[in-house]
Amino acid sequence: MSQARQAVAAAKRIVVKVGSSSLTTAIGGLDPSRLDALVDALAARSAAGSQVVLVSSGAIAAGLAPLGISKRPKDLATQQAAASVGQLELVHAYATSFARYDLTVGQLLLTADDVVRRSHYRNAQRTFSRLLALGVVPVVNENDTVATDEIRFGDNDRLAALVAHLIGADALVLLSDVDALYTGDPRRSDARRITEVADESDLADVTAGTTGASGVGTGGMASKLAAARLASSAGIPVLLASAADAASALASSAIAPSPSATASGSVLASGSASASASTPPPVSAGAPASVGTAFAATGSRLSARRFWLAHAADSTGRLTLDDGAVAAVVTRRRSLLAAGIAGVDGDFDAGDVVDLTDLAGKVVARGVVAFDAVELPAMIGRSSQHLAPEQRREVVHADDLVPLPPRS
Numbered sequence: 001m002s003q004a005r006q007a008v009a010a011a012k013r014i015v016v017k018v019g020s021s022s023l024t025t026a027i028g029g030l031d032p033s034r035l036d037a038l039v040d041a042l043a044a045r046s047a048a049g050s051q052v053v054l055v056s057s058g059a060i061a062a063g064l065a066p067l068g069i070s071k072r073p074k075d076l077a078t079q080q081a082a083a084s085v086g087q088l089e090l091v092h093a094y095a096t097s098f099a100r101y102d103l104t105v106g107q108l109l110l111t112a113d114d115v116v117r118r119s120h121y122r123n124a125q126r127t128f129s130r131l132l133a134l135g136v137v138p139v140v141n142e143n144d145t146v147a148t149d150e151i152r153f154g155d156n157d158r159l160a161a162l163v164a165h166l167i168g169a170d171a172l173v174l175l176s177d178v179d180a181l182y183t184g185d186p187r188r189s190d191a192r193r194i195t196e197v198a199d200e201s202d203l204a205d206v207t208a209g210t211t212g213a214s215g216v217g218t219g220g221m222a223s224k225l226a227a228a229r230l231a232s233s234a235g236i237p238v239l240l241a242s243a244a245d246a247a248s249a250l251a252s253s254a255i256a257p258s259p260s261a262t263a264s265g266s267v268l269a270s271g272s273a274s275a276s277a278s279t280p281p282p283v284s285a286g287a288p289a290s291v292g293t294a295f296a297a298t299g300s301r302l303s304a305r306r307f308w309l310a311h312a313a314d315s316t317g318r319l320t321l322d323d324g325a326v327a328a329v330v331t332r333r334r335s336l337l338a339a340g341i342a343g344v345d346g347d348f349d350a351g352d353v354v355d356l357t358d359l360a361g362k363v364v365a366r367g368v369v370a371f372d373a374v375e376l377p378a379m380i381g382r383s384s385q386h387l388a389p390e391q392r393r394e395v396v397h398a399d400d401l402v403p404l405p406p407r408s
């Protein structure tokens, strides 16, 4: 079994994301039997001693039937109305289903700011940590009802990758309606199945579509691939599999504790399983080598601050660097000086996050800029001795700068 699969099977803290298409029926609305089957697998993993966080899509899809709408609306306001109605159905269904195992769920509705803004993510971190310590299964979704087009994650794959980093998860499992990553859309006969992704070279032949077959999901395989890259480059192994294979994908290599014990750190549920609660089906010993696609962790875990910098929701401008400056900041990890800047775009203030690009426009790094946009045009291309004394400092300090992995 690959190292990535072993890591997923051994993970003590695991984030599992499930897409809308895996929770709904062909005619719309939640499919209780698919939801229960997913919960069976999650409860089994929890009983094997792992802390489980579920990122679940499906609010918009679940809201369509109660509102008498037959297909996914295109306009934001109707999507938000559907999400408002559907989220309630969704968490109610989860609460009922997890209760079969005497497990309590907690709902977290997050906006992009909650996981990418430094001032907010500590708050989200605290909430997750407390919920997990209390033995609760957090069920996460984007706060669709207040998210606007500009500030939306849009797809929960990315949200799940950000949450996995935020809570220090050991693995991320992305469950979808397709059994693995293919070289192209599996509806095409020439698409080849990929079992292991050790590094970027294994993805060279892959074309990932942006729409799914179901019509209820959002990002297609492209958003799953982007999320898998994001997580694996930050040191988190990823397993992409079909929700129908959830039991195998979530199989644990841990020796299952006694049936009454729950996730490690639980202070509430230990020994409190009610007489009526079911015992989850036993877990097998780790995901079989053939389930889904496993992505090895390629990078190392970034500090919360660097992760925030690299993946902050939006940068407010861009600085174009000449070749020497690109080499200095990306390879030698130096600060960016005015002399190496060839262009300035955007309307930013000192302290904002900006993209740093090469002369061809490719983003090579991100950083916190130390000057307002209006100050920079007169400074760029000049060496320090040709700058006013108060301007003789780094435009982006090395401590505030993170080179972006080439593939994210």
Ligand SMILES: Nc1ncnc2c1ncn2[C@@H]1O[C@H](COP(=O)(O)OP(=O)(O)O)[C@@H](O)[C@H]1O
Pocket: 018, 019, 020, 021, 022, 175, 176, 177, 178, 180, 181, 182, 183, 184, 185, 186, 187, 206, 207, 208, 209, 210, 211, 212, 213, 214, 215, 216, 217, 218, 219, 220, 221, 222
């Ligand atoms: N290279 C690919 N490998 C696998 N699936 C792909 C690929 N390109 C496109 N797809 C499509 O992406 C779909 C999954 O995306 P989506 O329906 O948005 O899932 P979810 O609702 O689980 O988020 C698959 O059903 C498949 O049709």
Ligand SMILES: N[C@@H](CCC(=O)OP(=O)(O)O)C(=O)O
Pocket: 018, 019, 020, 021, 056, 057, 058, 059, 060, 061, 083, 141, 142, 144, 154, 155, 156, 157, 216, 217, 218, 219, 220
């Ligand atoms: N937040 C939205 C889901 C967005 C989303 O990413 O959907 P999907 O592609 O099915 O994972 C909802 O709950 O309907």
